[in-house]
Amino acid sequence: MRAESASKSTVAACVIAGLLICAAPQAGAIDLKSFEAARASCQAALARNDFARARTECEEPLREAPEHPSLQSRLAQSLVGLGRLNEAQAIFQNIIDEGFGGVVVGLPAFAKLAGRPGYDILKAQAAAQIAPIAPASQAFVIPERNFIAEGLAFDPGSGRFFAGSTYLRKIVAREPDGRLVDIVPSGDHGLLQVLGMKVDPSRGRLLVLTGTDDARIIDFKPTDLGHTGVLIYSLATGRFLRATWLRTRGEHLFNDVSLGRDGAAYITDSDEGRIYRLSSDGRRLTPITGAGVFLYPNGIAIEPSLHLLYVADYRGLYTVDLGTGDVQRMPLAKAVSTVAIDGLYLHGNDLIGVQSLQGFDRVMAFHLSKDRRRIESADPLERADPRVSIPTDGVVVGDELYFVADSHQDAPDEKGVIAAPERTAPTTILKLRLPASN
Secondary structure, eight states: OOOOOOOHHHHHHHHHHOOSOOOOOOTTSSOHHHHHHHHHHHHHHHHTTOHHHHHHHHHHHHHHOTTOHHHHHHHHHHHHHTTOHHHHHHHHHHHHHTTOHHHHTTOHHHHTTTTSTTHHHHHHHHHHTTSOBSOOEEEEEEOOTTOOEEEEEEETTTTEEEEEETTTOOEEEEOTTSOEEEEEOTTGGGOOEEEEEEEEGGGTEEEEEEEOSSSOSTTOOGGGTTOEEEEEEETTTOOEEEEEEOSSOSSOOEEEEEEOTTSOEEEEETTTTEEEEEOTTSOOEEEOSOTTSSSSOOOEEEEGGGTEEEEEETTEEEEEETTTOOEEEOOBSSSOOOOSEEEEEEETTEEEEEEOOTTOOEEEEEEEOTTSSSEEEEEEEEESOTTOBSOOOEEEETTEEEEESBOOTTSBOTTSOBSOGGGGOOEEEEEEEOOOOO
16 A cells, blocks of 8 residues: 555644654554554643653654544643644644634643733634534434444435444334334344444345443343444345355454445444455455455445545545555545544545544535545534433435444443443434535
């Protein structure tokens, strides 16, 4: 693979701060565990006022995810502690330009910039970004406790929605009259966590990704770890048709899926950092990128006319050319953050992303260039909504996005125990009108 192109906003941030080596981001340079460990070390150093150490600990994960607001914020806080106020203010400005003013509001380090030129404007901009905008309407709720939702799909023929449970290992159908029916029972044919799902209406089938990389499911067995695959069901009856499991064991988790016009499915393996293709007959899994190319890839969308995949990994958005296999970091024309996107959907000339950022969750419209290979600008469609907490997947129906607003993914602990099941219900599905896009 060729090295990805650094975005203009990334380069600008590096020039302003003067802190990071501004090489083009290299896919696979760090794994998620190392990334999270470095982020935790940075926070720990900040907590003990070791600002020099905090700055050093922030630099490695920031090279991988320069658009990540919590990392940017921690670096800025360490710079305030070191008395480097000009650089800190530039980074706070970048966070606000990306639309994450909520990260900045209330930070003591940010308040220490009071009285400096431009501070009052920054403060007002940050405060404005914590106000809800154009909230979505409620589509339906799943009242069952411990459901812990992830995948969502829609069948245009019957008008039914399908929602998958990661914890209960089952799928429910929401009928047009509002009834909720268990269409795939718990653990059916080895079903583990229900992750990404897609309806293939022309072939009358529902594709379901399943797997687990931890114990956060009922009836967990250690042999379940790293076991992942695709189960296919009949749309009309919910009858099981076939399962195709990834034969290699290890660190694997099929997470999200997009369908090509020919019925082939493109799948993100989050733990392996790879993209797979499932043949249209549902029988053959083939890797189309190398292992470790991505850092926890999640959302995926296809541009069929260009034979192009859009892939959201933890650091941001990438393209994969299906003709050449070339992987490129998507260039950004201005301060835009594409980190931590779960659901990803192509709608006209926009990529719609559900960003899950621990308290700063939002839905974004990323406006594409004419060649659809770069992001020219972005607008928030949903933010600061108290109903939205750890949003996950969704489905575009016409000009509306239906998405899981409160997945409760943080309810089970590492042993799969839910201490407060009464807090996991209901699961809310919101409906959001998407902007007109050519």
